[in-house]
Amino acid sequence: MSGAREQVSRLLALVPYIQARSEVSLEQAATDFGVRPEQIAKDLNVLWFCGLPGLGMGDLIDVDMEALEGEGVIRVSNADYLSRPLRLDSSEASALIVALRALREGSDDDVRPIVDRTLRKLEAAAGDGAALAAQVEIRLPEQQSRVDELRERLTGAVTAKRQVKLDYYVPTRDESTARVVDPLRVVSADGNTYLDAYCHLAEDQRLFRLDRISSAQVLDSPVDRHAGLQPRDLAAGIFQPSGEELLVTLRLDRSARWVAEYYPVERSRDERGGGLTVWLRIGDPALLTRLMLRLGASAELLEPAGLAEEVRTVARQALRNYG
Amino acid sequence: MTARKSERLLNLLITLLVSRTYVTKERLRTVVEAYREAGDEAFEKMFERDKEELRSLGVPIEVGFLDRAFEDEPGYRIERSAFELPDIDLTPEEAAVIGLAARVWQHAGLAAATSDALVKLKAAGVSVDRAALSVVQPQLSAEEPAFDPLWHATRTRTPVTFGYRTSSATRAATRHLQPWGVVSSRGRWYVVGHDTDRGAPRVFRLSRVQGDVLLDGPAGSFEVPAGTVLREVTRSLAPPPADRTAEVLARPGTAHGLRRHAQPATGPDPRPAGWDRLSVTYGAGDAFADEVLGYGADVVVLAPDEVRDSVLRRLREVAGAQEAAS
Numbered sequence: 001m002s003g004a005r006e007q008v009s010r011l012l013a014l015v016p017y018i019q020a021r022s023e024v025s026l027e028q029a030a031t032d033f034g035v036r037p038e039q040i041a042k043d044l045n046v047l048w049f050c051g052l053p054g055l056g057m058g059d060l061i062d063v064d065m066e067a068l069e070g071e072g073v074i075r076v077s078n079a080d081y082l083s084r085p086l087r088l089d090s091s092e093a094s095a096l097i098v099a100l101r102a103l104r105e106g107s108d109d110d111v112r113p114i115v116d117r118t119l120r121k122l123e124a125a126a127g128d129g130a131a132l133a134a135q136v137e138i139r140l141p142e143q144q145s146r147v148d149e150l151r152e153r154l155t156g157a158v159t160a161k162r163q164v165k166l167d168y169y170v171p172t173r174d175e176s177t178a179r180v181v182d183p184l185r186v187v188s189a190d191g192n193t194y195l196d197a198y199c200h201l202a203e204d205q206r207l208f209r210l211d212r213i214s215s216a217q218v219l220d221s222p223v224d225r226h227a228g229l230q231p232r233d234l235a236a237g238i239f240q241p242s243g244e245e246l247l248v249t250l251r252l253d254r255s256a257r258w259v260a261e262y263y264p265v266e267r268s269r270d271e272r273g274g275g276l277t278v279w280l281r282i283g284d285p286a287l288l289t290r291l292m293l294r295l296g297a298s299a300e301l302l303e304p305a306g307l308a309e310e311v312r313t314v315a316r317q318a319l320r321n322y323g
Numbered sequence: 324m325t326a327r328k329s330e331r332l333l334n335l336l337i338t339l340l341v342s343r344t345y346v347t348k349e350r351l352r353t354v355v356e357a358y359r360e361a362g363d364e365a366f367e368k369m370f371e372r373d374k375e376e377l378r379s380l381g382v383p384i385e386v387g388f389l390d391r392a393f394e395d396e397p398g399y400r401i402e403r404s405a406f407e408l409p410d411i412d413l414t415p416e417e418a419a420v421i422g423l424a425a426r427v428w429q430h431a432g433l434a435a436a437t438s439d440a441l442v443k444l445k446a447a448g449v450s451v452d453r454a455a456l457s458v459v460q461p462q463l464s465a466e467e468p469a470f471d472p473l474w475h476a477t478r479t480r481t482p483v484t485f486g487y488r489t490s491s492a493t494r495a496a497t498r499h500l501q502p503w504g505v506v507s508s509r510g511r512w513y514v515v516g517h518d519t520d521r522g523a524p525r526v527f528r529l530s531r532v533q534g535d536v537l538l539d540g541p542a543g544s545f546e547v548p549a550g551t552v553l554r555e556v557t558r559s560l561a562p563p564p565a566d567r568t569a570e571v572l573a574r575p576g577t578a579h580g581l582r583r584h585a586q587p588a589t590g591p592d593p594r595p596a597g598w599d600r601l602s603v604t605y606g607a608g609d610a611f612a613d614e615v616l617g618y619g620a621d622v623v624v625l626a627p628d629e630v631r632d633s634v635l636r637r638l639r640e641v642a643g644a645q646e647a648a649s
Contacts, residue, residue: 003325003328003329004325004328004329004332004376005332005376005379005380007325007326007329008329008332008333008336008376008377008380009380009439010442011329011333012336012380012446013442013443013445013446014446016446016447017442017445017446020446020447020448021448032442032445033442034438034442042326043329045326046326046329046330046333047333049330049334050330050333050334050337051334051337052337052338052341053334053337053338053341053342053354053355054354055334055354055356081337081340081341082337082340084407084408084446084447085407085408085442085443085444085446085447086380086381086382086406086407086408086443087381087405087406087407087408087409088408088440088443089381090478091433091436091478092436092437092439092440092443093440094436094478095428095433095436095437095440096421096424096425096436096437096440096441098433098463099424099425099427099428099433099437099463100420100421100424102424102427102461102463103420103423103424103427103460103461105461106460106461111420111456114416114417114420114456115420117414117417118413118417118420118421121411121412121413121417122411122421124409124411125408125409125410125411127409132477132478134504134553135477135478135503135504135505135547135553136477136504136505136506136507136553137504137505137506137507137553137554137557138463138506138507139506139507139508139509139554139557139560140461140507140509144461145461148460148461148462151462152460169579169580169583171580174577174578174579174580174618175579176579188429188462188464189466192510193462289619290616290617290618290619292641293616293617293619293637293638293641294613294616294617294637295637296636296637296638296640296641297637297640297641311641312641312642314619314620315619315638315639315641315642316642317619317620318619318620318623318638319635319638319639319642320620321572321620321623322623322631322635322638
């Protein structure tokens with residue numbers, strides 16, 4: 001966007017903004033517009049030469065420069081014809097309406113009616129601009145409001161540099177453990193929200209998925225210093241091999257190809273009939289056993305052979321329970 | 324330089340906005356200083372660019388004729404009702420809701436669009452105090468590279484084509500779609516539309532789109548069928564409600580994950596020796612059987628048969644592999 005286009009866009013909001021309030025401090029205007037105060041001052045200088053056609057005496061927009069330079073207060077007059085901002089365009093209206101819908105999905109019975117009223121008013125004001133919003137649908141996970149609440153609490157702990165006591169469920173080991181962590185940051189990736197933290201139980205950096213945290217208590221104790229500990233770079237995905245994982249070879253039928261999308265595959269080879277052979281790294285043998293039992297006949301564990309035997313043993317034990 | 328151009332654009336806008344009639348180019352050249360000073364050719368170029376620049380900001384510049392009898396020279400004007408944001412009267416709580424909504428998007432482009440919308444609402448006199456309401460904020464992100472082009476195509480009703488790989492296909496196939504809308508379900512984005520190859524509505528997961536999304540026709544070249552409700556078309560994406568109940572046995576001290584949606588079973592023989600008897604709620608039978616299988620020999624399904632049979636079948640398949648191997 002060229003500087004002038006951006007500046008005109010801002011001025012078309014700034015002039016009605018000031019007039020709606022009769023006077024505004026330069027600082028407040030800068031905050032509300034998300035720019036530095038010097039930028040607002042520059043914008044106001046442009047107005048100095050703008051006004052009704054002809055630009056004769058009395059036609060120009062009047063900016064009270066004395067008040068601006070003296071008290072840092074903005075007053076604008078003689079601009080009645082710019083008393084309302086420009087309409088919301090379709091991308092602004094739809095982005096805001098969709099955000100409101102997401103807020104609505106996550107809100108409780110007290111707040112939902114307020115969001116509904118706001119949506120109705122905004123849709124009415126946006127007119128045609130709101131049309132796209134009908135083409136967007138937001139479905140939040142069932143647990144979303146709990147995750148949102150946790151995220152706010154944990155983000156607060158990151159900012160305050162406080163330790164947090166977590167009860168965390170580890171599905172691969174089917175256990176819930178209490179642990180104290182030093183939170184580094186809260187981050188979203190692959191459709192989930194994670195707490196990146198130093199875990200005193202594991203004595204290492206760990207990612208905790210928020211929907212698996214059963215309780216989180218922010219402690220009074222400050223976080224420990226960890227030299228050289230950096231938030232994880234998740235650009236390459238959540239899974240980052242430590243080198244200690246097990247290398248596993250699986251033969252997948254066509255119906256089990258989805259496995260290649262959910263687990264970190266090192267390489268794969270298409271087989272005749274639509275099947276796939278994959279080489280993947282698995283951190284915990286228990287996870288592999290679970291996966292193999294789920295897949296039934298649609299997958300075969302080729303390597304390591306010892307684990308394949310163990311999976312069969314578990315299956316036989318389970319069958320005995322059914323008599 | 325920027326200031327001079329901003330000044331020119333704003334004076335052009337004000338002239339067109341306050342005029343009751345269409346303003347000719349000739350008239351604009353006499354009232355806008357920079358136009359007056361420019362040579363003929365330079366003026367033409369400057370004026371064309373300025374008009375486009377204002378339009379790109381969303382300023383509705385109309386073209387018409389001063390006098391219908393003399394359709395020789397067109398004039399320009401900005402209709403105030405199309406230019407101005409209509410009155411919007413929000414209570415402090417409603418304004419707080421808007422302020423919270425403006426922080427929902429974690430996607431750069433849409434976050435910018437919501438901030439721009441918020442600035443306009445503030446300009447309309449809305450005062451946003453987020454603290455007026457205590458609400459936990461959801462966040463929406465859109466990391467899939469295909470999101471931006473598909474959002475744009477949906478907005479402009481432009482057909483698209485892209486490579487797509489379903490989980491069971493060995494390679495990406497080229498698909499052609501009239502995108503009706505985008506759907507976020509459980510943290511993943513989908514595009515819904517009319518698949519012109521299949522001649523039927525289809526849902527595509529954005530993370531499975533391979534390579535670039537290309538435009539495949541002019542904007543506005545299709546209509547979303549009247550009465551289309553995205554929630555209906557994408558019903559299959561939502562997990563079925565957990566309204567069914569299964570009876571299972573679990574070894575004490577195991578199956579912690581399962582117990583998160585289970586209750587101790589009532590009725591006769593609540594605790595057979597060495598087991599806990601549980602009532603578990605679930606939605607889809609297959610997904611629940613998957614969950615049970617994950618606990619190996621620690622969980623046994625008693626009912627319903629549908630789940631019990633599915634578990635037994637797969638256990639036999641896996642155990643049977645041993646017979647074949649030995």
